[in-house]
Amino acid sequence: MTRILITSGPTRQFIDPVRYISNASSGQMGSCLAGAALELGHQVVVVSGPVQIDYPSDAELIRVVSTEEMLEACRDYYPLCDGLIGAAAPCDYRPVEVANHKIRKTGQALDLKLIETEDVVATLGCSKQPHQWTVGFALETEDARFRALTKLIRKCCDLVVINGVEAIDSSENSIEIISDSGQVVATATGTKASVARQVLATIEQRLIVPKSSTP
Amino acid sequence: MTRILITSGPTRQFIDPVRYISNASSGQMGSCLAGAALELGHQVVVVSGPVQIDYPSDAELIRVVSTEEMLEACRDYYPLCDGLIGAAAPCDYRPVEVANHKIRKTGQALDLKLIETEDVVATLGCSKQPHQWTVGFALETEDARFRALTKLIRKCCDLVVINGVEAIDSSENSIEIISDSGQVVATATGTKASVARQVLATIEQRLIVPKSSTP
Numbered sequence: 001m002t003r004i005l006i007t008s009g010p011t012r013q014f015i016d017p018v019r020y021i022s023n024a025s026s027g028q029m030g031s032c033l034a035g036a037a038l039e040l041g042h043q044v045v046v047v048s049g050p051v052q053i054d055y056p057s058d059a060e061l062i063r064v065v066s067t068e069e070m071l072e073a074c075r076d077y078y079p080l081c082d083g084l085i086g087a088a089a090p091c092d093y094r095p096v097e098v099a100n101h102k103i104r105k106t107g108q109a110l111d112l113k114l115i116e117t118e119d120v121v122a123t124l125g126c127s128k129q130p131h132q133w134t135v136g137f138a139l140e141t142e143d144a145r146f147r148a149l150t151k152l153i154r155k156c157c158d159l160v161v162i163n164g165v166e167a168i169d170s171s172e173n174s175i176e177i178i179s180d181s182g183q184v185v186a187t188a189t190g191t192k193a194s195v196a197r198q199v200l201a202t203i204e205q206r207l208i209v210p211k212s213s214t215p
Numbered sequence: 216m217t218r219i220l221i222t223s224g225p226t227r228q229f230i231d232p233v234r235y236i237s238n239a240s241s242g243q244m245g246s247c248l249a250g251a252a253l254e255l256g257h258q259v260v261v262v263s264g265p266v267q268i269d270y271p272s273d274a275e276l277i278r279v280v281s282t283e284e285m286l287e288a289c290r291d292y293y294p295l296c297d298g299l300i301g302a303a304a305p306c307d308y309r310p311v312e313v314a315n316h317k318i319r320k321t322g323q324a325l326d327l328k329l330i331e332t333e334d335v336v337a338t339l340g341c342s343k344q345p346h347q348w349t350v351g352f353a354l355e356t357e358d359a360r361f362r363a364l365t366k367l368i369r370k371c372c373d374l375v376v377i378n379g380v381e382a383i384d385s386s387e388n389s390i391e392i393i394s395d396s397g398q399v400v401a402t403a404t405g406t407k408a409s410v411a412r413q414v415l416a417t418i419e420q421r422l423i424v425p426k427s428s429t430p
Contacts, residue, residue, distance in 0.1 A: 012239075015236070018354065105307055110308055111327075113325075114326075115325075141232050
C-alpha cells in the first residue's frame with residue numbers, strides 16, 4: 001500500500017487582520033492528483049490551503065491557512081507516507097511584522113518588509129528517508145526548464161513538474177516532467193484530470209514500482 | 216425606478232504575475248445586498264472582484280480584478296445609477312512596481328513599497344450629483360464608530376455600515392448603521408441575507424423615499 005501526501009492550493013500570509021499576500025492557486029490540480037492517486041489504489045492525505053473546490057471524499061484532508069501551518073501539517077504526515085507531491089503554491093514570502101490591528105491609511109507609502117518562508121518541499125524532500133520520494137512543482141515565467149531543474153536539485157526532488165502561470169485557476173494544464181538527470185521524461189496537455197493521471201503514471205513507473213520491487 | 220450600484224468582493228493587486236495582495240472578502244454581503252435591493256423592486260448593477268459565489272441573476276454583473284478596474288467600472292456605471300452601496304473590500308494598497316516575471320527567491324528580505332490605491336467610494340461619493348446617494352462600509356478592528364464616522368465624512372457618504380473582521384468569509388454579520396450626524400440609526404445581527412434587508416430598509420427609508428417624494 002502506497003500512501004501519498006499531496007499539498008494543494010495557495011497559502012495566505014497576513015499583513016494585518018484583513019490584508020494578506022496570496023496567489024490564485026485554486027487547488028484543482030491537487031484535487032485531480034488526489035483523484036488519480038486514489039484511482040490507482042493508493043491512500044491519499046491532502047494538506048490544502050484555503051480553496052473553494054472539493055477534494056475526493058476518500059482522501060484524508062487537512063486544511064491550513066499559512067505556509068507555516070502547511071509545513072507543520074506536512075511534518076506530521078510525511079513520516080507516515082511513502083511520497084510527497086508538492087502541488088501547492090505556498091506563499092514564499094511573509095511580512096516580517098504582522099500588525100495586530102488593521103493598518104490605517106495615512107496617505108503615505110507603506111514599506112512592507114518581506115522575508116522568505118521556509119520551503120515546504122525542500123524541507124521535506126531534503127530530510128526524507130531512503131524509501132521515500134518527492135515530486136515538486138515549478139511554476140516559472142521564464143527559463144522554465146533550467147529553473148525547474150535547479151529547484152529539483154535544491155529541494156532534493158526525484159521529479160519536478162513544470163507548468164506555466166496560465167495553469168493558475170484554469171481547468172486545463174500543460175506540463176513537462178523533468179527527472180533528476182535533467183531529462184524530460186513525460187509531457188501532458190489537457191484537462192487537469194488527464195494531466196494528473198499522466199503525472200501519477202510517471203510517478204508509478206519511476207518511483208513506486210521500482211522501489212516496491214526492491215526486496 | 217431606483218437603480219443601485221453595489222460593489223462587492225475583494226480586489227487583487229499583483230506583486231508579480233503570480234503573487235498578489237488581497238483579503239478574504241467572499242462577496243456574500245454584496246450578493247445579499249443585491250438580492251435585498253431586487254426584492255424591493257430596484258434595478259441592481261454589481262461590480263465584483265474575484266469571488267466564488269453567485270450573484271442574483273437579475274442583477275447586472277461586471278467582474279473586475281484590481282481596485283483600478285473596480286473604480287473604472289464604477290465611474291462608468293455610477294452616473295447611470297441613483298445610489299452606491301460600497302460593500303466591496305478593495306485592496307487599498309498596491310505595489311509601486313509590479314514585476315513582469317515571477318520574483319525569484321534569493322534568500323534575502325524583499326522590500327515591497329506599497330502606495331495607496333484610489334479610494335472607490337470616496338471618488339464616487341465626493342463627486343456625486345445632488346440626486347445621488349452613497350453608502351459606505353467600514354471594517355474596523357478598533358475604535359469602530361469613530362473611525363467609521365471619519366470615513367463617512369472623508370468619503371462623502373450619507374450612511375456608513377460598520378462591521379467587524381469576523382464578518383469576512385462568514386455567513387453571518389453584525390452591523391451598525393451610522394448617519395452623517397454620527398447617530399446609530401439601525402443595527403442588525405444575523406444571516407447576511409437578513410442583515411442586507413435591514414441595510415436596504417434603512418436606505419429605502421432615509422435615502423430613497425425622501426428623495427423620491429421631492430418634486
